[in-house]
Amino acid sequence: MAGLLDRRLWVVTGKGGVGKSTVSAALALASARAGRRTLVCEVNTQERVSRFLGHPPVGPEVSRLEENLWAVDMRPQEAMREYALMTLRFEALYKAVFENRVIRYFLRFIPSLQELVLLGKVLWHVRETRADGQPAWDTVVLDAPATGHAISFLRVPQVLLDTVPPGPLHKEARAMRDLLVDPGLTAAVLVSLPEELPVNETLELAEALRGQVRVQPTAVVLNATSPLRFEEGELRTLAPVPGLSDAAREQHAGALRSREARARLESGVGVPVHEVPRLFSERFGRAQVEAVAGHLAALVGRWA
Template sequence: MNAAAPLSLAPDPDQVRTALDRPFQVVLGKGGVGRSVFSAALALRASQRGKRVLLLEVNAPDEAARILQVAPAPDDPREVLNNLWLCRMTPTGAMREYALLVLKFKAIYHIVFENRLVKYLLRSIPSLGEFTMLGKAWYHAEERRSDGSPRFDLVIIDAPATGHALTFLSGARAVADTVPVGPMKAAAERMAELIEDPRRACFHLMSLPEEMPVSEARDLFAAARDRVRMHAGLAVMNRVRARRFSVQDEPIVRALAAEAEPALLPYTEVAVREMKRHAARDAHLGRFREVTMGPLVCLPELPTEDVGPEELELIIGALDEACGVRPELETLDATA
């Protein structure tokens, strides 16, 4: 194993702050990388800093509510914590809102939408569900209060996993390009404008320090940039284990491992395994950074799977650090 120094992981704080200031942020990543937890942390952090934040759950209904320890999100934004609104998005719910908006009257909605044939037809239109959900997100991003100021300063979308996220985000462009002239096409064009606007929208790409998740992140990054034409915000590496053995420790560990004292096998095996994990982790981090090019933020491995507000604070701490807010904190790679 080469004794390369650990990567310098600190991102440029200005770049991180810029990404976190975009009013429309989408959290992307493959299944199981921790999108819901990160989305909740992003939302909580911004709300604590006085922003009016709407967190839209497309991915795992009620997951954010569970993490934030608040009542499950309704279909309409509800302020669940100070400055933090939560809203669950389902294809049916979004479709209903869209229909009511277009048809104006509830009575007409009932006649049309309670119709068995129509329910069926709507289900068959490809990506219509995703499209109306995106429409709802867009609507809230543009929503104004009576004084003309935006209702929300920040809209965060906890997007579905890889493939579905792309269907979801490219829904606007797909509809704009494939559907014949009509009300849907017009709306789709305005949604696509928001998604493609680098000053307003960005995606955060999440991954884990493992081979396959980083490879998938590479594909997802290319698709989000080229197919969805969205701009990259943060590259987020989740569950980055703190180093137990520093580079300086390694010669000592190796010396003892080389002695092969049978009674010390449990110790040398664990230490050698840990060092291999460090090396692999650094390699994945390096590859992930090459892929995403943007500012890389590493999140710590959380002590429990059952994430609550306390664990969110650990992630918020990592974000603060990446923004240069608390530089006095020791970095993940600090050697003891």
């Protein structure tokens, strides 16, 4: 399989709490290590990626974390203004448009303007170029909103295409949609957990991505799995030792759930499943994210 390094935009998605920000941080780190200028974007959340990487929180400005790695936390208010300035170019024009009472009144009727602006900013960075015309970023990692919200977030360009009349907004929505659905540019990574409900939700998310957003999932990351450590025979041998036997049985049951989750995801989503084992540590920080990045090396692909 060609790795993520072939694409510029890595959309990391999944339900809240499954490890999306952890995986986003790990993938961003792997990309930076591969020598690529990498920007990791969080959208309207409690920002966590920079903290996972052992850096202070970043704000709405693109901030450098370490070699080849930058981060930004996008919030609707600032994004609205910045995005308008990026597309309208001039402060005066921004004021004329966004601070005009009549226009503001009409803007309320544009569906999901907030999502449009946040996603627009992310995609603007994907298209951003340097003075020499080269892309400003080799990798943009998007820690996308949680499931459900993720679909409405990623669907905004298509919704606009279907609802707004031809004009600049329509053109912008088309450019955004075209970029998102381009399999040569965009990769979608679905994060899941080895439990029945999260797996069901991942299967639904994959279907919604394909059907409603027209984005093909690239891979699933099955996070916090338990490795198979015991054979049934060994468990019977442990049976006379009460405490030990219980712990071993519990571990074994977890390992079987991980195996089943993997099989369901492989057949249900039809893309490679990359496992990240459950890590046991008091604190979850840089060292743990480095370990996660190690487990995702095959997903990222060739290393520089």
